[in-house]
Amino acid sequence: MTDKLSRAEQAREFGFETRQLHAGQRPDPNTGARAVPIFQTTSYVFEDPESAAAYFNLQEYGNTYSRIMNPTVAVFEERVANLEGGAGAVAFASGIAAQAAALFTLLQPGDHVVSSSALYGGTVNQLKHLLRKMSVELTWVDPDDPDAWREAVRPNTKAFFGETIGNPSGNVLDIETVAAIAHEHELPLIVDNTFATPYLCRPIEWGADIVIHSATKFIGGHGTSIGGVVVEAGTFDWSNGRFPVIADASPAYHGLRFHETFGMYGYLMKLRAETLRDLGGALSPFNAFLFLQGLETLSLRMDRHVENARAVAAFLDSHELASNVTYPGLPGNKYRPLVDKYLPRGAGAVFSFDCAGGRDGGQGLIGGLTLWSHLANVGDAKSLVIHPASTTHRQLGDEELRAAGVGPGTVRLSVGTESVEDLIWDLEQGFARVAATIGEKVETV
Amino acid sequence: MTDLGRYQDPLTIQRVLHATGTIAIVGLSNNELRASYFVGYYLKRHGYRVIPVNPREKEILGETSYPSLLDVPVPVDLVNVFRAPDALPAIAREAVEIKAGALWCQFGVINEEGARIAETGGVTVVMDRCLKIEHARYVGRMHWLGFNTRRITSVRAGLQ
Structure with a gap:
């Protein structure tokens, strides 16, 4: 015990360049490997039947199946969450998959989303066509006009969406202003931070609640791999009455109330344990490894x-x-x-x-x-x-x-x-x- | 405003986690979907002796439940509180009386008077923090699910 405490960790605010190399990873306890090992495995042997049940009940943090979690992918997730200043992150097979999952986790049929109209074409397609298939309505707004955001809010609105730097016209989102309007209406602001990366801008520091990346771009940085990630700040009140899909008992998880049970981690737990589990767009461990190599020099x-x-x-x-x-x-x-x-x-x-x-x-x-x-x-x-x-x-x-x-x-x-x-x-x-x-x-x- | 920073010091948290063997959980629920049950189950799994303190239950997690801290027949290292904030001063007085090592108040269980009573009585206070999360952060596997543990270390730890 004395030895453990002699190496106890101080409350130090490490710099960005230190964290882009170290966050999310400690030397492998089994082998001492300094680089992040690639855990190329689909599944994990349980210690005993009780442990297996505890993992599936979410009563214990445990690895079950790589569609839902993987130790290499987890290092990547924690590193991005750390660099963005969020509570945690969940990685996906592409930026588009990450974005769909971030939305699916908080939406249900009959809901409404307000989005900047100055977006990447792939995102426009997703919001315009895929959301309509889910019976979710959408209002495009001029991102530079605060009143447009405010006036677009309806009783069934569930989120604001925008890009830090718009693709391709380079419009810059006034994150603090738009976040304040979202919060006036008890709504989360979702920001795609792909073009800025957490090195140039950290939207959560300006009030954004959810940050999305296509890791394919600057995070990977070398054009080798497709992937995406969702970071959540952990500060949004999902129990404010507007989000029964997160606050109420989940029929897809034997009645679990994600926000009440997991508090600041409720959205992220639902994003992983339900949305990723059910949509299945998991990031491969090898791609996560390449993204980690990219992050080291971000x-x-x-x-x-x-x-x-x-x-x-x-x-x-x-x-x-x-x-x-x-x-x-x-x-x-x-x-x-x-x-x-x-x-x-x-x-x-x-x-x-x-x-x-x-x-x-x-x-x-x-x-x-x-x-x-x-x-x-x-x-x-x-x-x-x-x-x-x-x-x-x-x-x-x-x-x-x-x-x-x-x-x-x-x-x-x-x-x-x-x-x-x-x-x-x-x-x-x-x-x-x-x-x-x-x-x-x-x-x- | 209560200065919560002084009740959330990482070194204090690590010291409490390592110095604790027996945990009395005040307000532990017998409903397995409640946060307190998740925490109690987790702590028991990780080798702590968990003692429920809940006057409405006879047994939780296979352990005898006691009406109050004063009824617990063994020494308690840590008192973990899942109650409304205004219940904290009375719980803190009992924690001092049974000579508990530390008083750990879960998320939202913030009460300055309660913290002062405990501190004056020689009981270490951690407030507005989750015992399961902090254990998982420093000892357990929180990093397996992509949560931001905020830990930065190149020290090789033991097997998990």
């Missing part, structure tokens, strides 16, 4: 991503063939005051701009690039580029593109960590091609 990479993004945005901002550069960190950007407040270390590394020459110009630029990778992802250490009008939004006409906030010449960039002069050199190659294309057109006219 701050180092994000500083570099931001430094390069600033330089590339400034280059584009002064280029005669580029316009409407949406990087919120630019000095003249309308979101700059919100960047100074919520993202003082930088506004991430994903943004778009409009290339001269419309559809042909955008395609011409990408055709002229040899270093930037043309693909549908963001948040890789390597620089990525896509032309929405000829790919993700290909089926839309010019008018429909404008309605979707995408111009015919809009190009989205995810700025990587290469030597920035090489990135700008490559963009110059692309613009030379655009200039030639526009020149040809002028000649043929």
Whole structure:
């Protein structure tokens, strides 16, 4: 006992860079392994029948089956929860699976969600079509208008939803203001923090209740794995009368009242023991291991991503063939005051701009690039580029593109960590091609 | 406002967890879906002797239930409270009288007078913390379910 106490842990506030390396993991007690072991196992041998029953009754923290929990995945979950300042986290097989699970845990048919309209296209599809299949109503609001959020609330509203930095137009959410409006109505604010990462912004510190990530992006950081995670602050009162699915006796868990029994961990327990159990989108241990490798260098990479993004945005901002550069960190950007407040270390590394020459110009630029990778992802250490009008939004006409906030010449960039002069050199190659294309057109006219 | 920080010191919590063998749970429910039952069951599983204190029950978790702390026939290391906050001063007086080592008040069981009575009587106080969670954080397996234990250590611990 004396020995145990001599190594007792002090109440120290460790720094972010320490926590991104250590949180959630201690040296393996069995082997002493310093790196996180990959527990590539589906299931776990029970000590005895009583222990097995205790695990399934949630009376004891125990491993049962890797669809619900896994020791490698748990290190990843705790590390993200720690970095975001939440009570805990549950990981999923993708960001979209994480988002669906976060919503399914608190919704039932007949409910209503208020969401920012400036979102990633995959999220728009999920909210618009999947929620309707569940008989959940949705109201889109202009995220920059506090009154729009307030006026959209109905008696059956269950959550507000937004992105820290919107994809791809770079709008920055006024988290503190929107969270305050949500809480006036006893509602949780759910924030997708994928583009900021917990290094650049921690929404829970500004009042958000649930934080979602596509770990596929900057958390993994190397474009190797698909995954997602949900973090909950642990401070929301799920017993306020609006959330019978969490507060009342659960028919899917022999009458257990998750919030009453588990208190600040009630939502997270339900998210894992019911939603993950029943939807089944579990993260693989190997992907969790790769995400942990990514997290170890998160701050180092994000500083570099931001430094390069600033330089590339400034280059584009002064280029005669580029316009409407949406990087919120630019000095003249309308979101700059919100960047100074919520993202003082930088506004991430994903943004778009409009290339001269419309559809042909955008395609011409990408055709002229040899270093930037043309693909549908963001948040890789390597620089990525896509032309929405000829790919993700290909089926839309010019008018429909404008309605979707995408111009015919809009190009989205995810700025990587290469030597920035090489990135700008490559963009110059692309613009030379655009200039030639526009020149040809002028000649043929 | 009660300064809760002084009743939530990690070193004190770890010392209490390791110095305790017998725990009297005041307000332990016999309903297996209640939080107190989850905590009592868990503590018993982890080798603590659990003594229910509940005048409405004769036996809980296979242990004899006593009407009050004063009726418990053996020395008590830790008094764990699942009662309304205003019941705390009387419980604290009894904890002092039976010379309990510590008084542990669960989430929301916050009462400054009760804490002062215990402290003045030489009883260590932990308040607005869950005994099961803190045990799972420092000794058990809380990290297996992705909860934020806030622990940072490179010390190799024993088998779990």
